[in-house]
Amino acid sequence: MKELTLETLIAVFQEIFGSALFWAMVVVAIMITLAFIFVLIRDRSIEGRYLARAELSAPIGGIAAILFVQYMTNSGFSDIGGPIDLIVLLMTGVAGAGGLTFLAYVVQAFTRRRGEER
């Protein structure tokens, strides 16, 4: 690859997912992040109970992300050929786990019953 700039990367991702889906995903990711920051500021702390429950969903997100990538690419665990492959696999898992944890936390924080004791 001649030069891997942010613009090139964005252009490539737009081609992979289609422009509309790509930007929708970016917006969703930003919204979840902002929602997380919002509840953080609102609650002035990380709520332990939400976090614990959210963390329970992490393995599901991680495994789902890995299986999704393998399903989309005609490949499987036996194709892992070197250290970088393992790193990519783990990073995929971490991204899926992290994403679902954030989402689960935010959903709980927003749906908590009014007047619920913290």
Added chain:
Amino acid sequence: MKDLDQLTASRRAFLGMAAGSLALAGAAGPARAEKVKTKANIVILGAGAAGTAMANRLVERLDGAKITIIDARKRHLYQPGFTLVAAGLKSADYPVSRTTDWLPRGVDLIEEGAAEIDPEGNKVVTTGGKTVAYDFLILATGLKLDWDAVEGFDMNMVGTNGIGAVYAGPEKAADTWAAMDRFTDEGGKAVFFRPATEMKCAGAPLKYTFLTDDYARKKGSRGRVDINYFAHGGSLFSVPIVNEKVRMLYDDRGVKTEYNHVMKAIDPGKKIITFSTPEGDVETDYDFTNVIPPMVAPDAVRNSPLPWQSGKWVDQGWAEVDKETLRHVRYRNVFAVGDIAGVPKGKTAASVKWQVPVAEDHLVADIEGKLSPSTYNGYTSCPLITRVGRAMLVEFDYKNNLTPSFPGVIAPLEELWISWLMKEVALKATYNAMLRGKA
């Protein structure tokens, strides 16, 4: 923590912050250089990968230029996808889009072929008889698959009698998959080879050999399948370090290798392929094969004064351009990009990606009356599939040096999953971005 305490969680302030950061993200594009004003008349022959990328880039660089692109083909073909179609992983419509999908506004498309190129008179005559004059000519015609040069070959037979032809287009690649699928069920003798001319993606014949081996293994029929690769010269691949790796892998996979065998004829009735060798003609039987014909320049270029006038390419007709600037050595206002360029390496989309910005820069510099320092070092890339799910991301230049894009991260000579991911997911996207002039 005084600042943090002052951050009240009012919804309005929060929404304002969110909107502000989104606006910032949107505005933070790279600064664009001012367009060069010109009345130049630029003709691009061919709306394939190279011609389309060039058109999109020139439109971004120039203001007022008249850009005409000449190509009769309605379909744009993503050729790196043919191997995936022939491996049964993608359908025949995967590589197909419309030529007009990719062309920018402000470019005139003449939907005809080129019949005659006259670089002395600075004009092109189309197959429809139109005469198109130019100030600058970009040759991006691609090449001609010379099926007629394969004695006994009949395109209608592809998909039957164990005959495959991955290069012949997406539909024929799909037919080839049907034949390979049958063959790896039934077993027999597979015979693979490549032509002795320059060719598109010299890794493709090797990949298809690997893929046939892989399917036979996965189906449990490898014991009944005999796989043979006949190299046209003394090596499997022109880059010595890659050649050694492929030789080792073929050894490991049980692919039998012969050297100095150039395919000349096929007899589908008797199921015999004839090779010419230094010791005379040699016949071999086959149950499955992938016919790859000699590749030459299209007739319009071959019949013009543009090809090499001496040396090893005289009978192949590639345009005689400087290998670093891609400028024609005799006609200074003519450039060649993509397969038609008579340079020692790379008839691949990856080469196109590196060649087009160089030729473009020299052309724009000419218009500005400046000199461009851009050079093309022969870079090309080949995600050499070694089985479904793994590939080697081989990248090299004119000097046969390996030029890894991710040194220390993605090893070029290792069979890796990440290289497969790139081939299957990122490559077409990168190619499309390149067509739009964005990569």
